[in-house]
Amino acid sequence: xxxxxxxxxxxxxxxxxxxxxxxxxxxxxxxxxxxxxxxxxxxxxxxxxxxxxxxxxxxxxxxxxxxxxxxxxxxxxxxxxxxxxxxxxxxxxxxxxxxxxxxxxxxxxxxxxxxxxxxxxxxxxxxxxxxxxxxxxxxxxxxxxxxxxxxxxxxxxxxxxxxxxxxxxxxxxxxxxxxxxxxxxxxxxxxxxxxxxxxxxxxxxxxxxxxxxxxxxxxxxxxxxxxxxxxxxxxxxxxxxxxxxxxxxxxxxxxxxxxxxxxxxxxxxxxxxxxxxxxxxxxxxxxxxxxxxxxxxxxxx
Amino acid sequence: xxxxxxxxxxxxxxxxxxxxxxxxxxxxxxxxxxxxxxxxxxxxxxxxxxxxxxxxxxxxxxxxxxxxxxxxxxxxxxxxxxxxxxxxxxxxxxxxxxxxxxxxxxxxxxxxxxxxxxxxxxxxxxxxxxxxxxxxxxxxxxxxxxxxxxxxxxxxxxxxxxxxxxxxxxxxxxxxxxxxxxxxxxxxxxxxxxxxxxxxxxxx
Numbered sequence: 001x002x003x004x005x006x007x008x009x010x011x012x013x014x015x016x017x018x019x020x021x022x023x024x025x026x027x028x029x030x031x032x033x034x035x036x037x038x039x040x041x042x043x044x045x046x047x048x049x050x051x052x053x054x055x056x057x058x059x060x061x062x063x064x065x066x067x068x069x070x071x072x073x074x075x076x077x078x079x080x081x082x083x084x085x086x087x088x089x090x091x092x093x094x095x096x097x098x099x100x101x102x103x104x105x106x107x108x109x110x111x112x113x114x115x116x117x118x119x120x121x122x123x124x125x126x127x128x129x130x131x132x133x134x135x136x137x138x139x140x141x142x143x144x145x146x147x148x149x150x151x152x153x154x155x156x157x158x159x160x161x162x163x164x165x166x167x168x169x170x171x172x173x174x175x176x177x178x179x180x181x182x183x184x185x186x187x188x189x190x191x192x193x194x195x196x197x198x199x200x201x202x203x204x205x206x207x208x209x210x211x212x213x214x215x216x217x218x219x220x221x222x223x224x225x226x227x228x229x230x231x232x233x234x235x236x237x238x239x240x241x242x243x244x245x246x247x248x249x250x251x252x253x254x255x256x257x258x259x260x261x262x263x264x265x266x267x268x269x270x271x272x273x274x275x276x277x278x279x280x281x282x283x284x285x286x287x288x289x290x291x292x293x294x295x296x297x298x299x300x301x
Numbered sequence: 302x303x304x305x306x307x308x309x310x311x312x313x314x315x316x317x318x319x320x321x322x323x324x325x326x327x328x329x330x331x332x333x334x335x336x337x338x339x340x341x342x343x344x345x346x347x348x349x350x351x352x353x354x355x356x357x358x359x360x361x362x363x364x365x366x367x368x369x370x371x372x373x374x375x376x377x378x379x380x381x382x383x384x385x386x387x388x389x390x391x392x393x394x395x396x397x398x399x400x401x402x403x404x405x406x407x408x409x410x411x412x413x414x415x416x417x418x419x420x421x422x423x424x425x426x427x428x429x430x431x432x433x434x435x436x437x438x439x440x441x442x443x444x445x446x447x448x449x450x451x452x453x454x455x456x457x458x459x460x461x462x463x464x465x466x467x468x469x470x471x472x473x474x475x476x477x478x479x480x481x482x483x484x485x486x487x488x489x490x491x492x493x494x495x496x497x498x499x500x501x502x503x504x505x
Contacts, residue, residue: 012487015465017472045505046498050466052440053447057343057350057359065346065363069338072364073371178329249400 001025006036010043138295164195171203177205183215190218194225203229207238223254230258233266240270243287249280256286270297323383327374334374340365341384344468345391352463354448362398366391381477385458388470388478392460396479405463448460450500458493465490 001009012018013026030037033258046267047118138151162169176189190209193202209222219242235294242255256274264300271287275298291298315456317342325333349362369390377386432452451459460479464470470478498505 008491011491015472015490017465017490032347039307042505043498044502049443049501049504050447050497051466052443056354056356057347061350061356061360062343062346066338066342067358068360068364069367072368076368102502139421 001029003029003033003036006030007039010036010040014040014043014047023184040155048078059145113245131241164192170199174201175204179211184220186213186218188220190221190225198228201236203232207235210242211238216251219246219251223251223258227258231262233264236264236267240267240274242273243283244270244277249283251277252280252283256283256290260286260290263290263294265294265296268294272296272298319383320379323374323377323379327377334371337370337383341387345387347447348388348391348468349395351467352459353398358398359407362391362394365394369394388464388474389480392464392478396456396460399459446481446501446504452496453500454493456498458489458496461486461489461499462493486501 005301006026008016008027009022009228012214013023014068018026030040068288116132137152140151143148143149160169160172170193173189177186177193187211191207206222206225207230210226213219213222223239226235230239236259239255239259243252243259246252246255259271268291271291274287275284275291278287288298319337321335322333322340326337337498346359347367348362349359350356353359353362366387372386374446377383393408451462453495454462456478461472464478465472472490473483476483479486481489
């Protein structure tokens with residue numbers, strides 16, 4: 001084994017990460033080579049040196065983390081509707097002048113979506129009614145007959161089955177994309193919707209998810225769904241915006257890949273901005289190539 | 302009451318049957334989940350803190366990692382060790398943080414204050430250091446240099462180096478955690494070590 005080869009193996013040898021065969025060869029070489037023994041001593045000094053980096057975690061940080069986790073798990077364990085109600089309740093405590101009109105609008109929206117979820121609206125879809133997931137007693141009234149009348153509010157899960165062509169199913173999927181608190185459900189809904197054929201409403205839902213969804217995985221799924229619409233000028237405008245504003249490099253990479261499939265002069269300005277601001281080298285290179293292919297200057301100057 | 306206390310202490314004293322704990326937690330046993338967390342949370346926080354050198358980010362990683370475990374534990378099929386599965390989650394979140402930091406060039410722990418640039422990690426270390434002023438100064442300078450050298454590594458090199466050198470994990474396990482081969486992890490460790498050594502040559 002040469003001195004050059006030893007140089008490569010020494011760091012792994014010090015960590016005990018070489019095979020026994022290599023270990024024997026390293027040791028045989030070290031026994032005969034004072035330069036490499038010196039190199040080994042220096043490497044061990046380096047390892048001791050970096051061991052002096054102190055552990056910066058302390059007990060109070062660990063306690064804070066444990067408390068934070070417990071609270072987050074407690075929140076996580078609550079049903080989605082309870083979290084929603086609590087956020088609505090905290091909103092109701094805000095002392096702001098537009099609270100009443102906004103609250104009224106929220107109630108109208110609640111009525112609207114409530115109506116959408118009514119089984120009668122499902123038409124051809126088969127709806128199954130499950131046991132109540134959540135219930136609370138609203139009032140208790142003893143009657144003269146000795147019976148008791150109890151008013152119970154219940155939240156039940158409906159199981160709805162139908163094809164993608166069923167407007168009720170499509171309506172539910174579109175609602176899930178926008179309303180559902182679980183990103184996994186939003187992602188699944190987008191995945192199903194994109195196979196359901198073209199419609200202005202589906203396209204709008206995908207564009208909205210791409211520009212507004214907080215989950216990068218959902219945005220990526222929406223991008224995938226928009227692939228077949230990449231020639232549409234309004235979709236291309238959205239893709240250019242995403243390229244400029246999305247903070248996830250993975251999403252930007254997918255966006256530029258979709259944009260390069262078509263040439264469109266109206267987005268040259270945005271692409272020039274991207275070249276100036278983009279940190280991701282792949283996105284920058286692809287954008288530059290696209291500008292060059294479009295015979296546009298790379299900078300705005 | 303006495304019986305209940307005995308049961309609790311017996312449970313705590315029982316040898317840790319990790320597979321049993323995981324299965325119990327998968328069935329929704331909160332106590333079992335809490336014991337799993339307590340088994341690993343110090344090392345999770347240490348890895349996050351050492352990789353990111355920011356208490357705020359380390360706390361975020363801790364919470365995000367254990368919430369992911371909590372939400373996805375039912376998908377754990379014992380194909381690998383729980384330790385590997387957990388570290389995979391933690392290192393992926395840390396890598397995301399490091400990449401985002403690199404992309405946005407939000408350089409790690411340096412804070413621009415009215416009294417000049419202050420290193421938050423060095424401050425933290427100083428608080429826990431010995432009272433010897435010379436030692437403190439040496440520690441601070443060295444800590445700054447080590448952090449600087451670590452920051453110059455790629456996120457992947459830094460993760461491999463941290464897990465091998467500071468956490469003492471074997472390269473085969475690291476390969477499994479970061480989703481690569483042992484050989485690739487070896488090459489990554491070699492590159493990281495070379496870079497670290499050349500940055501710290503003056504201190505050796």
